[in-house]
Amino acid sequence: MTATMWICIAVVYPVSALMFRLRYRHAERIPATGPVLVVANHISILDPLACARLVFDSGRLPHFLAKESVFKGFAGTLLRGAGQIPVARYSSNAHGALDAARADLEAGNLIVIYPEGSVTRDPDWWPMEARSGAARLALTTDAVVVPVAQWGAQRVHDYHRNKLRLRLRAPADYLVGEPIDLGDLRAQVRAGRTLTGDLLRETTDLMMTRVRDQLAELRDAPAPATFYPRPARELPGDVSGTAA
DSSP states (O other): OOHHHHHHHHHHHHHHHHHEEEEEESGGGSOSSSOEEEEEOOOOTTHHHHHHHHHHHTTOOEEEEEEGGGOOHHHHHHHHHTTOEEEOTTSTTHHHHHHHHHHHHHTTOEEEEOTTSSSOOOTTOOOBOOOSHHHHHHHHSOOEEEEEEEESGGGTEETTTTEEOOOSSEEEEEEEOOOOOOHHHHHHHHTTOOOOHHHHHHHHHHHHHHHHHHHHHHHTSOOOSSOBOOOSSOOTTOOOBOOO
């Protein structure tokens, strides 16, 4: 483990412990070794802080894909040293981030990705339409794809209202699902099937439907039948994760 990763852990643990009362369901489903792609819904810019704790507490080190703009100054040096992956969204360099993520998975690491690409715009916090980057990684690697639903961080930072509600130990719940079986689709890709838009959409919707259903279980509420539409453009201040 690098020195910068130790620094990140030293920051994440006390801060997350003060901000959240973390409650996990089936955290043991995160494999202890080998490549893992964690796909999660996105409800707050604080999600990476709480989700990092979930991964740490499961005995793994998380690597996140995040907007290139957060990799500035000393913080950027720490993030890069800790194995986090910058993404230059809406540019040709976005595919370079996916290549880096693929190499990271092939090295046996764990990557957390938010397929929605930014905090959901759904007013009721259900997942919105997702990007295809997570599906590309899922279909072109041997990583175990683990769906994770999270709920609670939006109570501390409400993205929709741009409000930070400082409170101690806000409940934050995580439900880790069973790994998603992509064996047949991966075999088709290896046999020469092209990664078409339809295939990527099918895989993306498969993953996000699992996440959405788990979120419904966490919230004890019925999930909508469709995903909320993506915004036409990125909004100022959105410094959350991305699926390229």
